[in-house]
Amino acid sequence: MGEPIAASTLGYVTDLVDSFALEREPNKHLYRLLRATVGAIADQPSRETRARYFEAWLLRLAGSYPRRKSCPVCSRLLADEGARYLASEQRLECQRCLGSGVSLSSPSVRFLEAIWRQPPDGLAPPEARGVLRELGAFHDRLIQEQLDKDLKSRRVFDDMLREGEDL
Numbered sequence: 001m002g003e004p005i006a007a008s009t010l011g012y013v014t015d016l017v018d019s020f021a022l023e024r025e026p027n028k029h030l031y032r033l034l035r036a037t038v039g040a041i042a043d044q045p046s047r048e049t050r051a052r053y054f055e056a057w058l059l060r061l062a063g064s065y066p067r068r069k070s071c072p073v074c075s076r077l078l079a080d081e082g083a084r085y086l087a088s089e090q091r092l093e094c095q096r097c098l099g100s101g102v103s104l105s106s107p108s109v110r111f112l113e114a115i116w117r118q119p120p121d122g123l124a125p126p127e128a129r130g131v132l133r134e135l136g137a138f139h140d141r142l143i144q145e146q147l148d149k150d151l152k153s154r155r156v157f158d159d160m161l162r163e164g165e166d167l
Helices: 002-020 028-043 047-061 106-117 131-147 152-162
Strands: 083-086 091-094 102-104
Touching (some): 002 028, 002 047, 002 131, 002 152, 047 131, 102 131, 106 131, 131 152
Antiparallel strands (some): 083 091, 083 102
């Protein structure tokens, strides 16, 4: 059953590229990201980890990923405190300073730090349960903000993961 998950992962990744890439505009960074991720999807068992990696980097390349290590209000480390996403200002603050917004747990913030430091084929799945789902929901929110649409391939990919074959 791994092949359908690989196929749905690749379909989702290519749909993201098609949605984000500018037509007739060469983008060597996006090409390198796609090439590395496709290779990692083919070689590695955790396709959801590779998809979260790709989403994060694609959003970063598009300039729409709110990155920071510490809270802009109190300077606490987000990896220690967890974070919340303030959509109206497109920024992350610690959970103590921002009472509402999309929440990211400390393990999710730490896993994001690993994403920024490692290639997709060197990234191990997170140890904490729920991190990939939490990041998936956060990335889905950012993607929808950027594209103003829901990707059908994302729903197919999520359905395949729910089958429990490839976490």
